Amino acid sequence: MTTQAPWWQNAVGYQIWPRSFCDSNGDGIGDIPGIISKLPHLADLGIGFVWLSPVYASPQHDMGYDISDYRAIAPEYGTLTDMDRLISEARDRGIGIVMDLVVNHSSHEHEWFRAASASRDAPEHELYVWRDPAPDGGPPSDVQACFGGSAWNWCEAVGRYYLGYFSPYQPDLNWQNPALRRAIYDMMNWWYDRGIAGFRMDVISLIGKDVDAGVFEEGPDLHDFLQEMHRETRSDRDILTIGESWSVSRETAPLYCGRDRAELDMVFQFNHITRQWDPEHGKWRPRPFDLVAFKEELFGWQEALAEDGWNSLFLTNHDLPRQVSKYGDDGEYRVRSAKCLATMLHLMKGTPFVYQGEEIGMTNIRFSRLDQFRDLETLGLFEAEIAAGVSAEEFIAGANVNGRDNSRTPVQWTAGEHAGFSSGTPWIEVNSNHATINVDDDRAAPDGVIAHYRRLIELRRSYRIVSHGRFEGAAPEHPQVVAYARHLDGQRLAVIANLSGDTVDFDVPEEIATAGECLSHTADPRSAVAGRLSLLPWEAVAVLGAGG
Ligand code: GLC
Numbered sequence: 202m203t204t205q206a207p208w209w210q211n212a213v214g215y216q217i218w219p220r221s222f223c224d225s226n227g228d229g230i231g232d233i234p235g236i237i238s239k240l241p242h243l244a245d246l247g248i249g250f251v252w253l254s255p256v257y258a259s260p261q262h263d264m265g266y267d268i269s270d271y272r273a274i275a276p277e278y279g280t281l282t283d284m285d286r287l288i289s290e291a292r293d294r295g296i297g298i299v300m301d302l303v304v305n306h307s308s309h310e311h312e313w314f315r316a317a318s319a320s321r322d323a324p325e326h327e328l329y330v331w332r333d334p335a336p337d338g339g340p341p342s343d344v345q346a347c348f349g350g351s352a353w354n355w356c357e358a359v360g361r362y363y364l365g366y367f368s369p370y371q372p373d374l375n376w377q378n379p380a381l382r383r384a385i386y387d388m389m390n391w392w393y394d395r396g397i398a399g400f401r402m403d404v405i406s407l408i409g410k411d412v413d414a415g416v417f418e419e420g421p422d423l424h425d426f427l428q429e430m431h432r433e434t435r436s437d438r439d440i441l442t443i444g445e446s447w448s449v450s451r452e453t454a455p456l457y458c459g460r461d462r463a464e465l466d467m468v469f470q471f472n473h474i475t476r477q478w479d480p481e482h483g484k485w486r487p488r489p490f491d492l493v494a495f496k497e498e499l500f501g502w503q504e505a506l507a508e509d510g511w512n513s514l515f516l517t518n519h520d521l522p523r524q525v526s527k528y529g530d531d532g533e534y535r536v537r538s539a540k541c542l543a544t545m546l547h548l549m550k551g552t553p554f555v556y557q558g559e560e561i562g563m564t565n566i567r568f569s570r571l572d573q574f575r576d577l578e579t580l581g582l583f584e585a586e587i588a589a590g591v592s593a594e595e596f597i598a599g600a601n602v603n604g605r606d607n608s609r610t611p612v613q614w615t616a617g618e619h620a621g622f623s624s625g626t627p628w629i630e631v632n633s634n635h636a637t638i639n640v641d642d643d644r645a646a647p648d649g650v651i652a653h654y655r656r657l658i659e660l661r662r663s664y665r666i667v668s669h670g671r672f673e674g675a676a677p678e679h680p681q682v683v684a685y686a687r688h689l690d691g692q693r694l695a696v697i698a699n700l701s702g703d704t705v706d707f708d709v710p711e712e713i714a715t716a717g718e719c720l721s722h723t724a725d726p727r728s729a730v731a732g733r734l735s736l737l738p739w740e741a742v743a744v745l746g747a748g749g
């Protein structure tokens with residue numbers, strides 16, 4: 202008897218960041234009816250599910266990652282009825298809706314926090330993390346918030362500090378409290394019962410923290426809580442859970458998504474991203490891209506989860522720059538490099554994620570003034586970085602390379618006004634390159650980026666070697682080329698991608714060479730990859746043949 206592989210193992214996910222996806226009513230803000238209107242675009246790509254960034258009620262200090270009511274939709278995004286309609290209309294097209302679960306913290310405007318911060322005697326007080334002041338009246342520890350300043354925030358009414366590990370607008374929920382955990386699981390079940398296909402769990406590796414020991418990431422109770430959550434919410438539901446973790450390593454990943462763990466299906470890990478960051482100034486002081494280190498991470502993760510667990514595959518999301526600008530060439534070779542990066546990633550083993558606009562090769566935006574940025578992180582860390590010796594110019598240059606607003610400019614649907622995103626003034630500037638980079642034009646081009654993504658997504662659905670073949674990395678030290686093979690039932694799929702703007706003579710390693718059918722290519726098709734190949738700039742090719 203063979204057990205059927207879970208649906209998400211040959212599906213491709215598509216992330217929607219609702220504020221910038223599509224605006225249906227001209228208020229300049231993307232919304233749920235706008236998403237519904239674009240379901241044909243998603244169905245045409247062939248995606249299996251949407252990861253929908255938060256649409257819950259929120260004051261939007263961190264663009265919805267600060268939720269004030271977990272069972273309500275932000276009015277600017279629509280209503281619960283719109284949400285139900287999105288779930289059912291997506292389902293009719295074979296697309297599941299995976300919601301974002303942001304439960305490390307709530308908004309400071311959540312009714313729990315209002316009650317909690319009004320009185321120590323309110324039962325809600327226990328739902329958050331409070332500490333008395335240090336003997337000198339200052340914060341209980343010097344832990345810093347991710348978005349700048351102390352993580353401890355003084356609350357006069359109760360005479361205590363509360364923890365806001367990200368910002369004062371995002372008070373940490375107290376996972377040590379069983380009533381809190383019960384309330385979260387009930388809320389999750391309420392959404393599952395509405396028909397969603399799963400949850401992407403925001404910074405989930407923080408929930409087991411031991412605040413007094415100063416252990417935040419992957420704290421002592423993390424896995425107990427994830428197992429409890431699984432028991433209380435999963436039952437026999439056929440859903441997908443993905444945990445976001447900025448600290449998970451190849452060693453700890455199996456604890457989250459190992460077969461017998463009963464925790465999560467996969468994790469979003471960031472080792473391949475953060476490895477490229479400056480050790481001191483992180484992403485604000487960009488460094489030259491190191492492909493060998495990049496491969497060491499990607500290949501290493503493929504190997505670490507080869508037998509147990511499952512990889513998520515992504516190069517960007519709403520917290521990261523546009524991938525064609527970061528890793529590709531957003532000038533002369535924009536189209537080909539966008540396809541090359543996609544090929545390199547999508548033919549690995551795991552579940553690939555496409556971030557809105559990636560399928561047309563959208564690029565970073567270039568701002569020259571701080572007031573053009575909208576992101577709490579960028580605005581919040583400016584002063585700290587200046588104080589740490591980064592100049593204002595350097596900081597803005599860094600934000601233009603790595604800042605979160607790059608991925609948050611509106612999706613470019615047309616060459617027309619506001620890129621067809623909205624009939625009103627968008628909440629953040631539209632990239633002026635929408636005149637040439639937009640969905641309409643890409644779709645009309647015979648060799649557009651969309652067509653390439655459609656093909657890659659279809660390959661995963663129809664070739665088991667793509668979804669389940671064993672991965673074997675090759676030429677790890679080559680500074681320009683990513684090369685690997687997949688193996689299944691005596692077949693071999695060789696994937697070779699030149700991640701550079703140079704023509705590269707590449708000696709195909711024997712263990713991945715093959716000849717047969719060209720499944721995907723960004724330049725001319727090839728029916729064999731063996732011996733010495735002269736790879737064109739940003740050429741990627743995948744050949745399926747014999748070789749086991
Ligand atoms: C995650 C989200 C990010 C958010 C943060 C705090 O990293 O992806 O957008 O700011 O968590 O919720």
Ligand code: CA
Nearest residue numbers: 224226230232
């Ligand atoms: Ca709107």
